[in-house]
Amino acid sequence: MTTAKDIMHTGAQWIPAHETLDRAAQMMREHNVGALPISANGEQDRMVGILTDRDIVVGCVAMGHDPSKVTAGELAQGTPRWIDANAEVNEVLEEMQNHRIRRLPVVENKMLIGMISEADLARHLSEDQIAAWAEKVYARG
Numbered sequence: 694m695t696t697a698k699d700i701m702h703t704g705a706q707w708i709p710a711h712e713t714l715d716r717a718a719q720m721m722r723e724h725n726v727g728a729l730p731i732s733a734n735g736e737q738d739r740m741v742g743i744l745t746d747r748d749i750v751v752g753c754v755a756m757g758h759d760p761s762k763v764t765a766g767e768l769a770q771g772t773p774r775w776i777d778a779n780a781e782v783n784e785v786l787e788e789m790q791n792h793r794i795r796r797l798p799v800v801e802n803k804m805l806i807g808m809i810s811e812a813d814l815a816r817h818l819s820e821d822q823i824a825a826w827a828e829k830v831y832a833r834g
Contacts, residue, residue: 696779697785697799697807698779700817701799705808706720708720708731710731710765713763728746728796729744730773731773740798748768789809
């Protein structure tokens with residue numbers, strides 16, 4: 694049985710909701726990632742959203758806002774999705790497909806331990822699994 698923990702990449706980092714988007718972009722560069730889970734201020738065990746590089750560009754820069762003045766928490770929207778480290782791969786795919794998401798934080802004992810991205814899926818799944826996933830995630834809604 695292949696689990697979320699088997700296919701995730703480790704080293705996922707939180708960004709506190711009060712941190713600015715310029716700091717978020719710096720963290721993304723430092724860790725070579727395109728998304729950061731957003732934690733409630735001072736509570737790294739409570740996720741309030743996920744921030745992507747695209748969110749920064751579309752939700753801040755393209756709107757004419759200053760990323761040094763907008764916080765990660767201001768861009769947090771919707772219900773954050775995550776998966777337990779012991780969840781089977783089919784559960785991972787189902788969660789990502791049902792919510793049409795491309796990145797999924799992995800949690801173990803209420804602690805963030807990794808992230809699953811499209812690249813992780815591509816490395817660990819069959820071509821048929823990837824094709825079925827992509828068809829559902831990228832289908833027009």
